[in-house]
Amino acid sequence: SAVISQKPSRDICQRGTSLTIQCQVDSQVTMMFWYRQQPGQSLTLIATANQGSEATYESGFVIDKFPISRPNLTFSTLTVSNMSPEDSSIYLCSAGAGLGYGYTFGSGTRLTVV
Amino acid sequence: QKEVEQNSGPLSVPEGAIASLNCTYSDRGSQSFFWYRQYSGKSPELIMFIYSNGDKEDGRFTAQLNKASQYVSLLIRDSQPSDSATYLCAVIPQGAQKLVFGQGTRLTINP
Numbered sequence: 001s002a003v004i005s006q007k008p009s010r011d012i013c014q015r016g017t018s019l020t021i022q023c024q025v026d027s028q029v030t031m032m033f034w035y036r037q038q039p040g041q042s043l044t045l046i047a048t049a050n051q052g053s054e055a056t057y058e059s060g061f062v063i064d065k066f067p068i069s070r071p072n073l074t075f076s077t078l079t080v081s082n083m084s085p086e087d088s089s090i091y092l093c094s095a096g097a098g099l100g101y102g103y104t105f106g107s108g109t110r111l112t113v114v
Numbered sequence: 115q116k117e118v119e120q121n122s123g124p125l126s127v128p129e130g131a132i133a134s135l136n137c138t139y140s141d142r143g144s145q146s147f148f149w150y151r152q153y154s155g156k157s158p159e160l161i162m163f164i165y166s167n168g169d170k171e172d173g174r175f176t177a178q179l180n181k182a183s184q185y186v187s188l189l190i191r192d193s194q195p196s197d198s199a200t201y202l203c204a205v206i207p208q209g210a211q212k213l214v215f216g217q218g219t220r221l222t223i224n225p
Contacts, residue, residue: 105157
């Protein structure tokens with residue numbers, strides 16, 4: 001299974017600012033995803049990061065708020081833009097080689113917006 | 115109806131017993147099924163995945179899939195206190211490559 005390095009592990013940010021989260025995979029993977037997890041809740045998919053093209057966003061998430069880049073098969077970034085306290089959450093990167101393989105997760109980024 | 119449903123628990127099991135975790139899904143065409151374990155404050159960790167009807171065993175863990183009844187379960191034999199965690203069921207719906215998660219079942223193993 002792929003090993004994922006995600007950073008930063010945590011941050012405290014001022015409202016109105018932006019934070020970029022990085023996800024580096026130790027091998028080439030087909031699929032990369034970004035999730036959000038509120039305390040005590042399950043995981044909510046934000047978007048699928050597509051290599052070389054625009055990300056595919058889930059209902060309720062838009063590119064202006066959560067721009068995503070994926071320049072190659074091992075790296076992706078998620079930016080949380082114009083942050084408000086409601087954006088405080090854990091953000092998780094996931095990656096895998098597609099159907100027939102398991103998807104693994106990065107260690108997560110705990111974001112607090114004040 | 116939620117795409118993936120789990121009993122949120124908490125499920126309490128004595129040490130050494132078998133813990134049984136269940137999950138149902140709504141998309142009959144779903145093709146891949148995963149169980150993740152998540153300790154408090156940590157990210158999800160993949161335990162097992164299963165694609166075919168029947169049982170798949172890995173050490174103390176057994177995943178069971180019944181596509182006709184649209185459920186998947188996870189059995190943990192000889193439960194240990196270190197198994198105490200939230201267990202997340204995830205499904206890849208037909209035609210998709212993304213995981214859809216259930217709400218998770220919190221499991222506590224009592225010494």
